Amino acid sequence: MNQTNHHILVVEDEDIIRLSIVKLLERQNYNVSEAVSVKAALSAFNLNNFDLIVSDLRLPGGSGGDFIRLAPDVPVLIMTSYASLRSAVEIMRQGAVDYISKPFDHDELVQSVKRILYANKTSEVTSFNSVDQLLGSSTEIIATHALLRKAAATDLSILIAGEIGTGKRTVAQAIHDISERKEKLFITINCPSTSDIQFKNSLELAEKTGICTVFFANICGLAKSRQRAVIELTRNPKIHCIASTAEDIDFLCQEDPYKVDLFRAVNAIKIDVPALRERSSDIAQLANYFIEKVSHELSFSIDISEDSVKLLTNYNWPGNITELKNTLYKVALTLDEGSIISPEHLHSYINVHGNTQDVSKAALTTLENNNALSLEKYFIQYVLDNQKTMRETQLAQNLGISRKSLWQRRKKLNIPRLVK
16 A cells, blocks of 8 residues: 655554554554654654654653654644543643544544644645545535635634534534634534543633634534533633534424523534535546545556446435445455446445445435435434344444434434334
8 A cells, every 4th residue: 555755653652552543544544653652762763754743641751742842843642531631731832733532533533643744734724625525616515615714714603514424524624724723722522422521621621722623523412411511612712612413403492492502602603514415516526536545545546437427426325425435435445456336336335225324215215305304304214214134333333323322312203123
């Protein structure tokens, strides 16, 4: 696999964590070296030869913060547990470029690394067309670009609404990256799954850091007990609050009136991210982009036929861009050098009778006949149509939520589990 020119040093004394990070970054085509301590890193490498140092805060015989002094021209990304939050804030003040909490999501780490390396290369984001979910030239996505830029220039809270797989987090990150806060922290809080201590400490980090962006992913899953704290945070002019939702907030407000104040607080500006079926004219460009990308990653050329592009364009894509990308990658991994993706290659992945990751025939027909179908009704129908063939874990993964969230929504929407 071809590597990028970026050379990253990972310093972590716990073998399992270090090896996991190394493999993760290598899969992103980075050239990665590793060490278990500051002393080991100094003995084995010239620190100035790296483009980024990813280090645990607490290391045997030293601290990850030492790299800020030892390699002042190399950006340092600090990893630490929530128990060391105050130390992490101090390290940020000393010059670390970013901070990530353990346990962290792999995508969160990858996005942080990309942002740091890109920011080091250029001080301003001039185009969104290098970002998967924002690629395209349709009227719908261009309108999203325009609103995104305007929203980034304000201090008003922003609600990003869109179906699962449309790239809501990418939009939030793009807003941060073109705002005056681009050099400051971008803190992500996944509302349904964040523990009480993680939630409390994330807010504390935001308040102690001062100027920053806080992204409340899946805001509809925010517990009632946390609502007041979020509302108060939106009133802090130094902190830019961005939230995302894949659910109908008007419906939720009718069902749960206590959420009205919350949604008013986070919804000063609303950005609706279009579903892929709503901007189908972008599918050909997206498909070719992903084919070129996977060809580069696999180090051999793959192409796609015009008939296949037509098939992709006419498909409903309930999983949106995430599903399109995953489908093309799955197909590419089964092919050889110089292969051309044909409709036959795609049928087992996007045919409603094939891969269970796609919606059932009944759900697809309903979506085609009624574009106004609410996300709640779609959720209910998807679960009922697929629970005979899927376990709860797979259902949750395909819907882009945790098993806990699936259980909570079953209870809320009164969806019975199938007795097997």
